[in-house]
Amino acid sequence: MPGRELAYWQAHVEALHQEMQRDPTVIVMGEDVAGGAGRTDKGIIDAWGGPFGTTRGLIKEFGADRVRDTPISETAFIGAAVGAAMAGYRPWVELMYAHFIGVCLDQLLNNAARAHRILGSEHKVKVPIVVKTWLHVEGILYAIFTHIPGLKVVAPSSPYTVKGLLISSIRDDNPVIFCDNLALLRMKGEVPEEPYTIPIGKADVKKEGKDITLVGMSNMTNVCMQAAEKLEKDGINAEVIDLLSLSPLDEDTILASVRRTKHLVVVDEDYPRCSVAKDIAAVVADKAFDYLDAPIKTVNSPHAVPPYNRFLEHLYPPNPEKVAEAARSILR
Amino acid sequence: MTLKREQLIWAYEMMVLIRRLEESLMDAVAQGKPTYVGHPYSGQEAVAVGVCANLNSNDYLFSSHRAKGWALAKGLDLNKVVAEMWGKVTGASMGRGGEMQMADATAGYMGGNVVVASNLPLACGTALAAKLRGKGQVTVCQFGDGASNQGAFHESLNLSAIWKLPVVWLCENNRYAESTPVEYAVSVPNIAERAKAYNIPGVTVDGQDVLAVYDAAGQAVKRARTGEGPTLVEAKTYRYYGHFFGDKTTRYRTQEEEAAFRAKDCILQFKKKVLEQELLTPKDLESADQRVEVKIAGAMKFAEESRYPTVEELLGDVYV
Numbered sequence: 128m129p130g131r132e133l134a135y136w137q138a139h140v141e142a143l144h145q146e147m148q149r150d151p152t153v154i155v156m157g158e159d160v161a162g163g164a165g166r167t168d169k170g171i172i173d174a175w176g177g178p179f180g181t182t183r184g185l186i187k188e189f190g191a192d193r194v195r196d197t198p199i200s201e202t203a204f205i206g207a208a209v210g211a212a213m214a215g216y217r218p219w220v221e222l223m224y225a226h227f228i229g230v231c232l233d234q235l236l237n238n239a240a241r242a243h244r245i246l247g248s249e250h251k252v253k254v255p256i257v258v259k260t261w262l263h264v265e266g267i268l269y270a271i272f273t274h275i276p277g278l279k280v281v282a283p284s285s286p287y288t289v290k291g292l293l294i295s296s297i298r299d300d301n302p303v304i305f306c307d308n309l310a311l312l313r314m315k316g317e318v319p320e321e322p323y324t325i326p327i328g329k330a331d332v333k334k335e336g337k338d339i340t341l342v343g344m345s346n347m348t349n350v351c352m353q354a355a356e357k358l359e360k361d362g363i364n365a366e367v368i369d370l371l372s373l374s375p376l377d378e379d380t381i382l383a384s385v386r387r388t389k390h391l392v393v394v395d396e397d398y399p400r401c402s403v404a405k406d407i408a409a410v411v412a413d414k415a416f417d418y419l420d421a422p423i424k425t426v427n428s429p430h431a432v433p434p435y436n437r438f439l440e441h442l443y444p445p446n447p448e449k450v451a452e453a454a455r456s457i458l459r
Numbered sequence: 460m461t462l463k464r465e466q467l468i469w470a471y472e473m474m475v476l477i478r479r480l481e482e483s484l485m486d487a488v489a490q491g492k493p494t495y496v497g498h499p500y501s502g503q504e505a506v507a508v509g510v511c512a513n514l515n516s517n518d519y520l521f522s523s524h525r526a527k528g529w530a531l532a533k534g535l536d537l538n539k540v541v542a543e544m545w546g547k548v549t550g551a552s553m554g555r556g557g558e559m560q561m562a563d564a565t566a567g568y569m570g571g572n573v574v575v576a577s578n579l580p581l582a583c584g585t586a587l588a589a590k591l592r593g594k595g596q597v598t599v600c601q602f603g604d605g606a607s608n609q610g611a612f613h614e615s616l617n618l619s620a621i622w623k624l625p626v627v628w629l630c631e632n633n634r635y636a637e638s639t640p641v642e643y644a645v646s647v648p649n650i651a652e653r654a655k656a657y658n659i660p661g662v663t664v665d666g667q668d669v670l671a672v673y674d675a676a677g678q679a680v681k682r683a684r685t686g687e688g689p690t691l692v693e694a695k696t697y698r699y700y701g702h703f704f705g706d707k708t709t710r711y712r713t714q715e716e717e718a719a720f721r722a723k724d725c726i727l728q729f730k731k732k733v734l735e736q737e738l739l740t741p742k743d744l745e746s747a748d749q750r751v752e753v754k755i756a757g758a759m760k761f762a763e764e765s766r767y768p769t770v771e772e773l774l775g776d777v778y779v
Contacts, residue, residue, distance in 0.1 A: 154591070192591060198621065203580045203614035210584015213569065214519065216591070218584075233611075237574050238581060243779045245552045246562035246570050253779050276777050300779040375778075 130317035138286040138318045139181045139307070142293040143219065145322045147189050150217060153297060155182055156195045156208055157221025157259075165191030177221070179261070179312055201231035205258065209239045209302075212256040213246070217297055219257045225306070226266025239302040240277030257296045259305040262345065264433045264440055267397040269344070272304045273374045273406070279327055280374040282306040282345035286316035288371060291325030299327060306373075310346045330377040332384065336366035339390035339454050342381060342407060344370040347394040347445060354394075354450035361451075363458060373403050381407060382415050389420040392453045396444050399427035421457035426450050462512065462673060467739055470512060470669055472747040474504040474726050476537070476754065477528040483755050484544060485704065492763070494545040497558035499700035500525040502667075505725035506631050506694045507532040509672025510599060513680040518567050519585040519598040521578040525631075525698070526558050526571030529601055533568040535561075541758040547765035554768045575636075576602060576609030579628070583615050586624035586683075597683045598626045599676075605636025607650045616657040616691065625683035627676065628654075628691040631666065637702040638711040654691035666696030667725045670732070696725075 133141065147153045160182040162174030176183030186194040197204035201222060208220035222228060228235075239254050246252035262268075262282075272280045279301050283289035289307070296303040333348060334355055343351035348369040355365040366384050370377070385391050391411055395404035404425040411423060426445040434440050462470065477500060484496045500507075503525065511532035514520065522529035530540050535551060543550025543561040551561040562570030569585065572578040582600035589596035606612055607630055619626050630650050634641050647653060654661025660682070664675040672694055679690035697720035701708045708717065733739040 198614075198617065200614035200618055202611045203583055203618040206577070206580020206611070206615070207583035207587055207618060210581035210586075211588045212584070213564070213581065214585040214588035216588050230610075233574055233577050234580055237572075237577055241560075242570075244776050245556040245560040246564060251776075251779065252562065252564045252569070279778070 131320060132315050133286050133318040135286045135289055135311045135314045135316075136180050138290040139293060140176070140183055140185070141318070142290040142322070143182065144185060144188070146294055146297045147185065147193065149322070150297075152215060153217045153219065154193045154195065154211065155185060155219045156197055156204055158197055158199055158223050160221055161186045161191065161194050161196045163196065165194065165196070178223070179309070181307075201227055202234060205231045206234040206238065208256050208258075209234055209242070209254055212254045212302075213242060213252050217255045219259060219297060222258055222260040224266060225260045225262050225268045228260070228268065228271060232271070235278065235302065235304075236275055240275050243301075244277065253300045254302045255300045257303045257305050259307060261307050261309050262396070263309040264443060267428070269306065269373050269395070269397045270402050273403055274401070277302065278374060279303040279372070280306065281327055281372050282308070282370065284311070284343070284345055284348040284369050284371070286314060286318045288325060288369070290318055291323050292327070292371065294322055295324040295327050298324065303327070306345060308345045325371065328372045328375040328377060330371055330380040331369045332366065332380065333369045334365070334367040336364040336388065338364045338388055339392065339458060340366045340368060340381070340384040340388045341450065341454065342368045342370060342391070342393045344373060344395065344403065347396055350445055350447055350450055351394055353447035354454065357447055357451040358454055361455065363454065365454065376407070376410070378410055378414070381411065385411055385415050386418045389418055390454070390457055391419070392424045392426060392450060392457070394426045394445050394450050396428055399425065399430050402427055424453040424457055426453050462670065464739070466512060467733060468743055468747060470508050470673075471726075471729060471733070471739070471744060472751060473508045473532055474669065474729065475748060476751045477504045477507065477531055478726060479751050479755055480527065480531070480541070483759060487759065488704070494762070495557065496704035497527060497544060498524040498703055499698060500528040502699040502720065502724070503631060503633060503696045504528055505669035505672055505729070506629075506666045506696055507601075509669040510601070510629055510676040512673050513677045514567070514597065514599065516567055518596055519569055519582070519589070520567055521569050521582050521598070521600045522571040523575070523578060523602050523606070524559055524571060526561070529571070530561060530568050534566040535563050535568050537754055537758045538761045539563065542762040542765050545762040545765070546767065547762055548768040548772060549761070549765040553772060555773060576606035576611040578602065579606070579611050579615035582626050583618050583624060586619065586626040587622065589625055590622070595684050596625070597680050598624075599629055599680070600626060601629045601631055603636065604630065604632040604634065604641045604645060604650060605639070606630070607653060608644060616654070616659065616689070619689040620657040620659050623686070623688040625686070626689045627679040627683055628689060629676065630691065630693045632693055632695050633698045635698070635702065635712070638706075640711070649693060651691055651693040659689050659691060661691040661693070663693045663695060666694030667723050667728060669725055669729055
């Protein structure tokens, strides 16, 4: 019997709702998360729940104390979420777009990621915060987050993985950067109704294959799946790995796959220099070089400012044809 | 508000302890011992002591660069503070943090901070947690005059005002951000005036008078504890040494200025006042002085004899 289908955003809001119900210390903060609602004195109880609806309905059930609109002051409210986590709460805080990190990185780099190592020895201060951010072409920027020790970084690829990773992230005692991708917002898929977790730090072999390994993350996993279909027509049997966690990195799953297929293409929407793709290429070159039959290929966006023009914008990120071409180039 | 006899003795002894600890660390460095002095606090002791006299152990305190004094006044164990200065495993943060990043949440001391004004947003957070929990805990966030020019200061004051957070913003104005004078870098004569922009009370107090600091901070703490929201308190003070140990202050300020402030020393002023008003006796003060010397000698010995962290202890715990 086929399971229940939800859109990505619906799975997202359901997971938040279930975690808030389970644990009264879970609070939600960010710009427009209540959408201006919660002013019961003015008769405004529920509103639109953020620009993408992923917090819709929460304030009605959990109230304005736990679902908190913030002023456009990312430094103050991201830092406040870190402080509230240090004091025993589990904040889900929204940095609307990843490139807004430009105004508030200090709070994650110097406070969230380090507090547990330095604040006390016998009684460690934990920072169980989730910083959720939307990725879109203007700034994917995984590498800024994965560079920092102490932060975990996850990137769901589907309605099923957004729910499981969201629940795991909230329950994790470490600061987690939760990378949502706008390209996935309306993607549909099977999502169980009851809460479930997906382990952080573990990649998923989404499709088994014997000729080449394609590693993707977030929407690039879907691009890899489409590339694998194209390659199948050429008689190439590709394995697809959905990374899910960018930090910590599941090296074992990647290395085991490459040792079998002897070929690797890593697909990453971020800028190429010092990217997760280049990092994985380095790990494999370092630890499985002797198993490789061909050079490793990485497919990133260009090392250039993303274009505004909508036609050019489509040419900018990796797409199935680029990925398939990279695969063919090392299998020839 | 008046301090009881025991509190007066505590305040005096704590000011002397902070001063003498710093001098002892300087002596140790001069003797070639492997410790640090950190960012000197001498001259400013009345601020930390006057503020912390109002706090309970479950209240939160965030400090910044000149953190040793604040840590001690908030109730951190002296041995742990000194061992942390020496970088030993018995330190408050296992020798990983040093002065600016040592902490002990069980004492409500949430650490100093390396980035100027980085601690203000955190204080909004512990204050938010306290408000949600509803048990009357207060957060005090200490920072310097330099921090009042950071965006984080302005964002945090606004956030604390709109959410009516139980927080006291404690600006310790020692007249210099590193070597840059306050009258050059700050647009207002009194930093407390910046409170007006956020519709919260702002008060300026003589930071070299521990009793005045106690009163001003006490009113702000009371406001926070009773749910009336944040206050900005500016304590005007002066640091006797440089921004860091070894900084030559005469490159940016005059000896006359230094002498004028030293003449108003917080410990001397306090002594004079309590003796003149017969609140304490010379014997009380002498006994406190003696206790301080014994405590510091013990803590320095403890630190010197403690071991360093192992490489595993220094590098472990990337995650909780």
